[in-house]
Structures are given as C-alpha cells and as structure tokens.
Amino acid sequence: MPLNQIERNGPWDLLVAGGGNAALCAAIAARRAGRSVLIVEAAPKFYRGGNTRHTRNMRCAHDHATDTLTGPYTEEEFLDDLLRVTGGNTDEALSRHMIAESKSMLDWIQEQGVRFQPSLGGTLSLGRTNSFFLGGGRSMLNSLYATAERLGVEVVYDAEVVALDIEGRTFRAATVRHDGADIRVEAAAFVAACGGFEANIEWLKEGWGEKADNFLIRGTPYNRGTVTRMLIDAGMQQIGDPTQCHAVAIDARAPKFDGGIITRLDCVxxxxxxxxxxxxxYDEGEDIWPKRYAIWGRLIANQPGQIAYVVFDAPNIKRFMPSLFPPVEAPTLRELAEKLELDPRKFEATVTEFNDAVVGGFPFDHTEPDGNRTEGLPVGKSNWAQKIETPPYYAYPVRPGITFTYLGVKIDQQARILMNDGNGTPSDNMFAAGEIMAGNVLGQGYAAGIGMTIGAVFGRIAGQEAARHGA
Structure with missing residues (x-):
C-alpha cells in the first residue's frame, strides 16, 4: 500500500527507519506492547533487510548446551572475546548490558518465528558460541517480517527518510520520499535502525582517502548514512572513528555491491x-579464524592497490568453505604467479623462504592454536604453518570487503540517542539500534555474529523503551 494511504492511520506511536534485524526487533517489541508501528524501508521489497540478508549467525551468551549449541558460553567469556577483538575500545558498561540481555535473546527471537540449525564446523569454529539461522539471513528476515505483519506492523518499501523534524531533544516527524512524493510522517517516538554509511563511497573517502575507490561493499547499496548524518547535524552525539568498520578479505572478483557472504574467503x-x-x-596464524577474520579487510586496505593474494596448495583445497568464484590454479608456483600477473621470481622466493622457516611438526588442527609456526621471518606465522609444496597450487585475489561502518550516534542502556550538549543528555523520544550505533560496542575489531547481537538486543530494547514513552 502506498505511504500516503497508510499515513491516514497516523500519527503513529512509533516510526522505525530501516528494515533489517534491528528495525524488526524494535517494531515487534513495540507492537507487542500495544503500540502502532510504521516501518519505512528505503530498499525495494526484494532487497529489504539491509545487511541482515547476508548474515548466517548470532552470538549470544548462554549457560548450557542447547539443541543447536555444543556448550556454555558465559557472559564473562563473551566479554573477554569482545575486549580482545576491540583492544578494549568499547563502552564496557554498555557492552556488559548487551551481553547480559543477549542471554534471553535466543529464546525471544525464536518466539518471533526464527529457527536455528546446528552450528557449522570447518574453519568457523563457532559450534559453542554462535547460533546459525536455518536458511540463513534471508530466512530469518522473512520470519521476522511475517511476525511483524501478523501483529499489525505496517511496512512501506522504497521509502527513504530525507528529513527529520527535531525540536531540541524531541522528534516530531520525518519527511519520507515515496512514489515521487515527500510525505510528512508524525510519530510519538522514532527508532533509527537504518544501517551505516558503507555504501557511500564519498563518505568513506573522508576517512580513507582514494583507497576507498578500491573497496568492495559486501552488503546493501542502500546503506548510505543519510539518517546518521541528519541526526548528527541535528545535535545528536557522534561516536566512532570514520575509518573503523567491519572489513574482511573477499574475492577481488566480487561485484562492487551486495556480493554477500558467498564472496568471503576463510582460507587465510x-x-x-x-x-x-x-x-x-601479517601473521596469518595469529588466532583462530572467527576472532581474526575481520582484521584482514583493513590490512589489505593498507597494501599497494588495496589487493592481496591468498596462496595455498592441494591438501588445503577442501578444508574451508569455498567462495562463489573458483581459485586460480596452476601446476607450478611460477605458472600461478604468471596467472596472477605477479613477479614469478619474487613469488617463488617468498614461498620458498616461508617453507624453509616452518617448524613444529604438531598435528594440524585449525580449530585451536596448534603451535606449527615459522622461525626467523620478518613476518612470522604463529600457528597452522604448513609448507606449500604439493601441486596443484591455488590462489585467491582478495580486496577489502566492507560490511558496515562504526561511526554513528551514541546511546545509553535504554537505546536512547544522547545529545551533543556537553552532558550527554538523553533525547526525549529518539532511539537507535543496529549498525547506526554499533560504534558504542565496536570501537574497532569484530568477532563473528556480534553485529546481529547488537541489532537484536538494542532493537528489542529500543522498541520496548519507545513503547513506554508512548504510554
């Protein structure tokens, strides 16, 4: 139904900008509390859901094994993992709150129709810590949309927020562009859950410079940060570094936008x-892959031309989840280098130097640091070092794949957006959830599944608090 027809039901108790995990959790929580809710999603219906479409799992604390998890994952262990990957660059009180709230999220989100499968093995090593969505992120989204619509949440697609009417600390209305018309939508509360600015290359250049032209955007082309910019310009407190983001190594042959999970490479x-x-x-064996995979995008971003090559041999071709594209293959290292358009002499010398430095001889186990390492190299490999000596030889060209950015708005434990007034005063009726406030938790770094945790936990909180505001 067109927005101008739906708007006749307004003003609304809650307007939600965005259509992914965080937005839906907010909408469902508020609707279950009896509030009228309108979601405006900038994308067409087929592309709804932002980056949630490409997710697979969510990390939540839990005290015991379940049907889909192999053991406990305590709040303290979750916090230790978060502090390790962020280097302590996090709002610890807010992160503790998120982790505590995550314990009930596994049950709550299943109550909204989401189903889980047993965790995957292979290089992911997440069987104890992360719950995997049955059917992946799109299936999870479809379940949440079905629940929201059954409860009476109204959803409008191709509906972009282009202006915000904010008086001091109070949201009054948003201007939403839909079907060529700009429509004023009034609401008692507003939840910003519309992603980061990773698809806005010009904004990325403000932090990264011309390097950003060589970045590939793993997710939706609709996350351009327009609401983030409007909120900051309207006096909301900013948090995060414009260069910090969830950035992984993805196949350099991937499309510029929306390549998704199937272009990620787990073979490093x-x-x-x-x-x-x-x-x-850089050390390819610094830690187990789920705790280090998200550093490789930034590492490659700082290499010449923002490109690199993952090189391995025949015994390893079946040890990881393949990419959408086949690896480059050759019977000799020299021929592999030529196919990659690299200097064959330098290429062979680097591999030979690495092979000569491999020590350890321990049983190979990619799920735990195994002590197989190199010695004497300027850049060592701490674990999983194996000689690259068995043909055929393989390589993947890789570029930085940006998932989402960390610069956004600062919130409190009630998901209220804080004002940039020197005191961090909470706004009266504006809330944020998901990527737009991820920098509160993720000052840097990433561990698998945390993005979905941030979105689900703070989405639910935002919806509940917005419902209380309208009581």
Missing part, C-alpha cells in the same frame, strides 16, 4: 597472504 589460515609486490605483511 591455510596458506600465506602476499601483496602485489609478493611480500607477506
């Missing part, structure tokens, strides 16, 4: 990574 720990000058530049 099985070989070596070198830049276009055939130089290794």
């Amino acid at each position: 720990v099985f070989g070596v990574v070198m830049n276009r000058d055939c130089e290794r530049f």
Whole structure:
C-alpha cells in the first residue's frame, strides 16, 4: 500500500527507519506492547533487510548446551572475546548490558518465528558460541517480517527518510520520499535502525582517502548514512572513528555491491597472504579464524592497490568453505604467479623462504592454536604453518570487503540517542539500534555474529523503551 494511504492511520506511536534485524526487533517489541508501528524501508521489497540478508549467525551468551549449541558460553567469556577483538575500545558498561540481555535473546527471537540449525564446523569454529539461522539471513528476515505483519506492523518499501523534524531533544516527524512524493510522517517516538554509511563511497573517502575507490561493499547499496548524518547535524552525539568498520578479505572478483557472504574467503589460515609486490605483511596464524577474520579487510586496505593474494596448495583445497568464484590454479608456483600477473621470481622466493622457516611438526588442527609456526621471518606465522609444496597450487585475489561502518550516534542502556550538549543528555523520544550505533560496542575489531547481537538486543530494547514513552 502506498505511504500516503497508510499515513491516514497516523500519527503513529512509533516510526522505525530501516528494515533489517534491528528495525524488526524494535517494531515487534513495540507492537507487542500495544503500540502502532510504521516501518519505512528505503530498499525495494526484494532487497529489504539491509545487511541482515547476508548474515548466517548470532552470538549470544548462554549457560548450557542447547539443541543447536555444543556448550556454555558465559557472559564473562563473551566479554573477554569482545575486549580482545576491540583492544578494549568499547563502552564496557554498555557492552556488559548487551551481553547480559543477549542471554534471553535466543529464546525471544525464536518466539518471533526464527529457527536455528546446528552450528557449522570447518574453519568457523563457532559450534559453542554462535547460533546459525536455518536458511540463513534471508530466512530469518522473512520470519521476522511475517511476525511483524501478523501483529499489525505496517511496512512501506522504497521509502527513504530525507528529513527529520527535531525540536531540541524531541522528534516530531520525518519527511519520507515515496512514489515521487515527500510525505510528512508524525510519530510519538522514532527508532533509527537504518544501517551505516558503507555504501557511500564519498563518505568513506573522508576517512580513507582514494583507497576507498578500491573497496568492495559486501552488503546493501542502500546503506548510505543519510539518517546518521541528519541526526548528527541535528545535535545528536557522534561516536566512532570514520575509518573503523567491519572489513574482511573477499574475492577481488566480487561485484562492487551486495556480493554477500558467498564472496568471503576463510582460507587465510591455510596458506600465506602476499601483496602485489609478493611480500607477506601479517601473521596469518595469529588466532583462530572467527576472532581474526575481520582484521584482514583493513590490512589489505593498507597494501599497494588495496589487493592481496591468498596462496595455498592441494591438501588445503577442501578444508574451508569455498567462495562463489573458483581459485586460480596452476601446476607450478611460477605458472600461478604468471596467472596472477605477479613477479614469478619474487613469488617463488617468498614461498620458498616461508617453507624453509616452518617448524613444529604438531598435528594440524585449525580449530585451536596448534603451535606449527615459522622461525626467523620478518613476518612470522604463529600457528597452522604448513609448507606449500604439493601441486596443484591455488590462489585467491582478495580486496577489502566492507560490511558496515562504526561511526554513528551514541546511546545509553535504554537505546536512547544522547545529545551533543556537553552532558550527554538523553533525547526525549529518539532511539537507535543496529549498525547506526554499533560504534558504542565496536570501537574497532569484530568477532563473528556480534553485529546481529547488537541489532537484536538494542532493537528489542529500543522498541520496548519507545513503547513506554508512548504510554
């Protein structure tokens, strides 16, 4: 139904900007509390859901094994993992609150129709910590949309928020562009759950410079940060570094936008990574993959031309989840280098130097640090070091794949957006959830599944608090 027809039912108790996990959790929570809710989603219906469409799992604390998880994952262990990957660059009180709230999320989100499958094995090593959605992120989204619509939440697609009417600390209305018309939508409360600005290359350049032209955007092209910019310009408190983001190594042959999970590569720990000058530049075996996969996008972003190559040999080809594209293959290292358009002499020398430095001889186990390492190299490999000596040889070209950005708005434990007034005064009726406030938890770094935790937990909180505001 067109927005101008739906708007006749207004003013609304709650207007939600966005259509992904965080937005839906907010809408469902508020609707279950008896509030009228309108979701405006900038994307067409087919592309609804933002980056949630490409997710697979969610990380939640739990005290015991379940049907889909192999053991307990305590709040303290979750916090330790978060502090490790962020280097302590997090609002610890807010993060503790999120982790505590995550314990009930596994049951709550299943009550909204979402189903889980047993956790995947392979390089992911997440069987104890992360719950995997049955059917993936799109299936999870479809379940949440079905529940929201059954409860009476109204949803309008191709509906972009282009202006906000904010008086001091109070939201009054949003101007929403739909079917070529700008329509004023009034509401008693507003939840911003419309993603980061990763699809806005010009904004990325403000932090990264011209390097950003070579970034690939893993998710939706609709996350351009327009609401984020409007909120900050209207006096909301900003948080986060414009260069910090969830950035992984993805296949360099992936499309510019929306390549999703199938372009990500999990083979780094099985070989070596070198830049276009055939130089290794970081420890491929620093820690288990779920705690380090999200550093590789930033590492590659700082290499010449923002490109690198993951090189491995025949025994490892079946040890990881393949990408959408097949690896480059050759019977010799020299021929592999030529196919990659790299200097064959330098390429062979780097692999030979690595092979000569491998020590350990322990049983290979990619699920735990195994002590197989190198010695004497300028850039060592701490674990999972194996000689690359068995043909055929393989390589994947990789570029930075940006999932979402961390610069956004600051919130409190009630998901209220805080004002930039020197005191951090909470806004009266504005809330945020998901990527737009992820920088409160993720000052830097990432661990698998935390993005969905942030969205679900603070989405539910935002919806509940917005419902109380309208009571």
